Amino acid sequence: MAVTVKIPTQLRAATGGEAEIEASGSTVGEVLDAVFAAHGDLRERITQDGDLRRFVNVYVSGEDIRFQDGLETKIGEGDEVTILPAVAGG
Amino acid sequence: MAIESLKCKECAAVYELDARFACENCFGPLEVAYDHSSLDAAEAKRRIQAGSQGIWRYADFLPFVGRPGDPLEPGLTPLLRADRLAERLGLEAELWIKNDAANPTHSFKDRVVAVAVAKARELGFETVACASTGNLANAVAAHAAAAGLESYVFVPANLEEQKLLATGVYGTNLVGVRGNYDDVNRLCTQLAETRPWAFVNVNLRPYYAEGSKTLAYETAEQLGWELPDRVVCPIASGSLFTKLGRGFQEWIDLGLVEGSQPVFNGAQPQGCSPVATAFAEGWDVCKPQKPQTIAKSLAIGDPADGPYAVEQARRTGGAIDSVTDDEIKDGIRLLAETTGIFTETAGGVTIGVLAKLAERNDIAPGERVVVYITGEGLKTLDATRDRFQMHEIDPDLDSFESEFEQQEAVV
Numbered sequence A: 001m002a003v004t005v006k007i008p009t010q011l012r013a014a015t016g017g018e019a020e021i022e023a024s025g026s027t028v029g030e031v032l033d034a035v036f037a038a039h040g041d042l043r044e045r046i047t048q049d050g051d052l053r054r055f056v057n058v059y060v061s062g063e064d065i066r067f068q069d070g071l072e073t074k075i076g077e078g079d080e081v082t083i084l085p086a087v088a089g090g
Numbered sequence B: 001m002a003i004e005s006l007k008c009k010e011c012a013a014v015y016e017l018d019a020r021f022a023c024e025n026c027f028g029p030l031e032v033a034y035d036h037s038s039l040d041a042a043e044a045k046r047r048i049q050a051g052s053q054g055i056w057r058y059a060d061f062l063p064f065v066g067r068p069g070d071p072l073e074p075g076l077t078p079l080l081r082a083d084r085l086a087e088r089l090g091l092e093a094e095l096w097i098k099n100d101a102a103n104p105t106h107s108f109k110d111r112v113v114a115v116a117v118a119k120a121r122e123l124g125f126e127t128v129a130c131a132s133t134g135n136l137a138n139a140v141a142a143h144a145a146a147a148g149l150e151s152y153v154f155v156p157a158n159l160e161e162q163k164l165l166a167t168g169v170y171g172t173n174l175v176g177v178r179g180n181y182d183d184v185n186r187l188c189t190q191l192a193e194t195r196p197w198a199f200v201n202v203n204l205r206p207y208y209a210e211g212s213k214t215l216a217y218e219t220a221e222q223l224g225w226e227l228p229d230r231v232v233c234p235i236a237s238g239s240l241f242t243k244l245g246r247g248f249q250e251w252i253d254l255g256l257v258e259g260s261q262p263v264f265n266g267a268q269p270q271g272c273s274p275v276a277t278a279f280a281e282g283w284d285v286c287k288p289q290k291p292q293t294i295a296k297s298l299a300i301g302d303p304a305d306g307p308y309a310v311e312q313a314r315r316t317g318g319a320i321d322s323v324t325d326d327e328i329k330d331g332i333r334l335l336a337e338t339t340g341i342f343t344e345t346a347g348g349v350t351i352g353v354l355a356k357l358a359e360r361n362d363i364a365p366g367e368r369v370v371v372y373i374t375g376e377g378l379k380t381l382d383a384t385r386d387r388f389q390m391h392e393i394d395p396d397l398d399s400f401e402s403e404f405e406q407q408e409a410v411v
Helices: A009-015 A028-038 A041-046 B041-049 B055-061 B083-088 B109-122 B135-147 B161-168 B181-194 B205-210 B213-222 B239-254 B274-281 B306-315 B325-339 B345-359 B377-384 B397-403
Strands: A002-006 A020-024 A056-060 A080-085 B003-008 B030-034 B079-081 B094-099 B127-131 B150-156 B173-177 B230-234 B263-269 B319-323 B368-373
Touching: A002 A028, A009 A041, A020 A028, A028 A041, A028 A056, A028 A080, A080 B181, B030 B205, B041 B055, B055 B109, B055 B213, B079 B213, B083 B094, B083 B325, B094 B213, B109 B127, B109 B135, B109 B205, B127 B135, B127 B181, B135 B150, B135 B161, B150 B161, B150 B181, B161 B173, B161 B377, B173 B181, B205 B239, B213 B239, B230 B239, B230 B345, B239 B263, B239 B306, B263 B274, B263 B306, B263 B345, B274 B306, B274 B319, B306 B319, B319 B325, B319 B345, B325 B345, B325 B377, B345 B368, B345 B377
Parallel strands: A002 A080, B094 B368, B127 B150, B150 B173, B230 B263, B230 B368, B263 B319
Antiparallel strands: A002 A020, A056 A080, B003 B030, B079 B094
16 A cells, blocks of 8 residues: 655755654554665664654544554555654653 | 853754754754853952843853844843742742743743844844744733834744734734644754845744753842852743753853752643653653643744753752643642742643642752743733632622632631
């Protein structure tokens, strides 16, 4: 399933300036792997030992994946995956 | 000039001093780095004592190129001995309350916002904004009004009415978001990418957070340039908690005070306790929660500085505890009855945890303990409803006498 992945400004140097990337997969993890295949630099920036770094938040259509199944969260038709820094607020 | 760069707390990558908050390499939080190598401790103390009657007296330790200014300067709030509270809790400690409700908009948020708004002006912004659980909204709206800047304030739409009214009055663009604080925060993080605004707690967060250090400086100065043995402090995002530690550490390192870090005790409401849970479970990340608590100013389910707050409590031999809604209401009442200070729900959380520490005998006789009261009771009036009864009488002596007949009239 193809979905849109929104890239925050902090990561756009690694995507050639692109703010949105189309990628396919049935889970968040698969979608991110597809993004990493196209933009290798991103993998190290947002993951560590196969997991998301501790200050990286990922949302599927506005809902934090940690309230769902993490990287195993299923992707549905029309979903949007958003990556954001977790260090805002408070 | 002491201010040097922005530095990632995770990987130490260095950035220019502009409006940015997350590391491009690892997404870690950025923090302001200073070069204090030419600072003389005695001279710095003299400058502080000759300074303004508020936080700008600590300008040497704040993130500005020039001298900061602000028409609504917060700080130098009362540090009060609380012997009656200590007695009620069975403590033989030297107990102090730092009443930071005594700021221009009645919470500690005036400190961080004054710093962020002054920095926004230094960087050339014309509009300031924030994601808030209420107190920050009050402060941003007020300081923007005082500085003549436009402002946008984003809050959960279901906030306490007092906090909405005390924000709207300043003429801000008040935006109630149908969602919780973490939804508001996500929206603001996205907006910060496209709007040319200074979001005080998003793209200006590294500067904003530095404002909390002034609470540590003031505490030390008010204690006669000495450190407390222990602090008790509420935790929402964990920023205040960790910056208190940074403030004490800077002054220890620079020789303005002697000794070591106090023991850090954190306080969270049970209905939103991701940091207390991480501490109890031994995790180094906080699992986010959906807040369900009357302490709305602490209702951050995904705390940005949570991991650092946990580390700080562990490193200093402290703890992070949580209390129920009833314990929060009891805490508000206990503080009011013993000190005359009326605090909001966050203060009830802090006093509730202090009571827990007393019960557990965590506080030794003679310890010098400073408890941080960060907000004003008039902003969360619902938490005190139904906790006492008013005597309603007719305007005559008989009516009074019969209402109070069990009590003997004093002749």
